[in-house]
Amino acid sequence: MVRIRALWSMTAVRLSLIYTLVFGLFAVALITYTTANTTRLLLQQTQRAVNDEINDLSLIYRSGSLSRLIRVIERRARAPGASLYLIADSSGRIIAGNVRDIEPGILGKKGWTKEPFPYEGFGHDDEFVHYAVARVFDLPGGLRALIGRDLGEPDRFRSIARRSLILALAIMVLLGILTWVFVGRRALRRIDSLSLSSKRIMAGDLQERLPLSGSGDEFDRLSANLNQLLGRISKLDEGLKQVSDNIAHDLKTPLTRLRNKAEHTLSADASKAAYRKAMEEIISESDTLIRTFNALLMIARVEAGSKTGDFSTFDLASVLFDVHELYEPLAEEAGVEFTITAAPSALVRGNRELLGQAVVNLVDNALKYAVEENENQPRVWLELTIDEFHAHIIVRDNGAGIPEADRERVKDRFVRLDKSRTKPGTGLGLSLVDAVARLHDGGFVLGDNEPGLVADIMIPLDKSTSR
Numbered sequence: 001m002v003r004i005r006a007l008w009s010m011t012a013v014r015l016s017l018i019y020t021l022v023f024g025l026f027a028v029a030l031i032t033y034t035t036a037n038t039t040r041l042l043l044q045q046t047q048r049a050v051n052d053e054i055n056d057l058s059l060i061y062r063s064g065s066l067s068r069l070i071r072v073i074e075r076r077a078r079a080p081g082a083s084l085y086l087i088a089d090s091s092g093r094i095i096a097g098n099v100r101d102i103e104p105g106i107l108g109k110k111g112w113t114k115e116p117f118p119y120e121g122f123g124h125d126d127e128f129v130h131y132a133v134a135r136v137f138d139l140p141g142g143l144r145a146l147i148g149r150d151l152g153e154p155d156r157f158r159s160i161a162r163r164s165l166i167l168a169l170a171i172m173v174l175l176g177i178l179t180w181v182f183v184g185r186r187a188l189r190r191i192d193s194l195s196l197s198s199k200r201i202m203a204g205d206l207q208e209r210l211p212l213s214g215s216g217d218e219f220d221r222l223s224a225n226l227n228q229l230l231g232r233i234s235k236l237d238e239g240l241k242q243v244s245d246n247i248a249h250d251l252k253t254p255l256t257r258l259r260n261k262a263e264h265t266l267s268a269d270a271s272k273a274a275y276r277k278a279m280e281e282i283i284s285e286s287d288t289l290i291r292t293f294n295a296l297l298m299i300a301r302v303e304a305g306s307k308t309g310d311f312s313t314f315d316l317a318s319v320l321f322d323v324h325e326l327y328e329p330l331a332e333e334a335g336v337e338f339t340i341t342a343a344p345s346a347l348v349r350g351n352r353e354l355l356g357q358a359v360v361n362l363v364d365n366a367l368k369y370a371v372e373e374n375e376n377q378p379r380v381w382l383e384l385t386i387d388e389f390h391a392h393i394i395v396r397d398n399g400a401g402i403p404e405a406d407r408e409r410v411k412d413r414f415v416r417l418d419k420s421r422t423k424p425g426t427g428l429g430l431s432l433v434d435a436v437a438r439l440h441d442g443g444f445v446l447g448d449n450e451p452g453l454v455a456d457i458m459i460p461l462d463k464s465t466s467r
Helices: 004-006 011-063 066-077 152-201 218-250 252-267 272-303 316-334 352-370 429-439
Strands: 084-088 092-099 097-101 117-121 132-140 143-150 312-315 337-343 347-348 379-386 390-397 443-448 453-460
Touching: 011 066, 011 084, 011 132, 011 143, 011 152, 066 084, 066 092, 066 132, 092 097, 152 218, 252 272, 312 316, 316 337, 316 352, 316 379, 316 390, 337 352, 347 352, 347 453, 352 379, 352 390, 352 429, 352 453, 429 443
Parallel strands: 337 379
Antiparallel strands: 084 092, 084 143, 097 117, 117 132, 132 143, 312 347, 379 390, 390 453, 443 453
């Protein structure tokens, strides 16, 4: 009983039984309907044949005599596979034909018999009961005739139909069992493997992935989507751990400076101006910390897929012109030649504020490093190009650039190269740019400008809007 309940709890077993039952019912209904219609058709053909034979015998009687009719009936009764022929007198005694015995009362009513009746013919095996349908009519001299047909053919058809139904049901049950064995058990094994992997993941192994069979079926598509989800969760978890470590290491120094500065000011016999200067420096350090935490919070939201503003369709060129207008005075003051080249229109769907912040970060970095150890005229180029699928925001400078081995590493949080340690910054700017690009299903690539650095943000064009 326990095993039966365990089997019934399996979806494959329930589906196999349900499908077998449903198709079995349909098969029974279909075969019953077909058998009934075919049997009715055979009976109609039998009645038509009997009527035709009676009409033929009527012509023989009218063209001859009663004795001739009896001779014709006797001759036809002896033919192989003949119909039922019977002539009886007024007392019901059989005087001609191929019927030896008949159910009482059949000859008492003229016309078609209401129901098939049993009879016994010459040469019949007594082991089997034969049934027939017939038409009864009167003859001169008080005689009564019966012409009919044996129902062996409809009975044989019904027998064949019953055997076919039993065979069909047996085949369906067998196919249901085979389906469960070969298909259901395979699906159950897949589900069991998914369940085992899920248990390992729930136990804390975030590197575990759901198995793929390579067939591309529903299980594979579901597993692939869940694996992508697990990969994203794992990446966010690693990012959280990395942020925690980076905060512990990189923010320890400015917090220590704040404490030391406050302690030194309190312990020294300082004037009011010294106190004021110390407070200004503490506020400046605090602002830096606040900007760092704001940048971390924005990166975390972006990487988690949180949209700080509704996505909308806008022209990316307008964002670049706004950034150029904002930074052109600063570039001129720093002695940097800052130029912009933009495509006439680049419609994208995204968050305008986040993309603007990403461009600002790249331009700010380019202006900062373009003047470093640059014997030539410092230059920064802001460009917007489009290809078939993407808009490319390109920021180039002719500064020192970044070595190829470090171009991926600088996208991580708080990563600052040795030559950048002396410059203001938090090491989060490129991390935010990379997160914004991924949020928009795009990419962020750093390359060599020979000399200098080229940064390329790729954002998919909005194909749903045409101008």
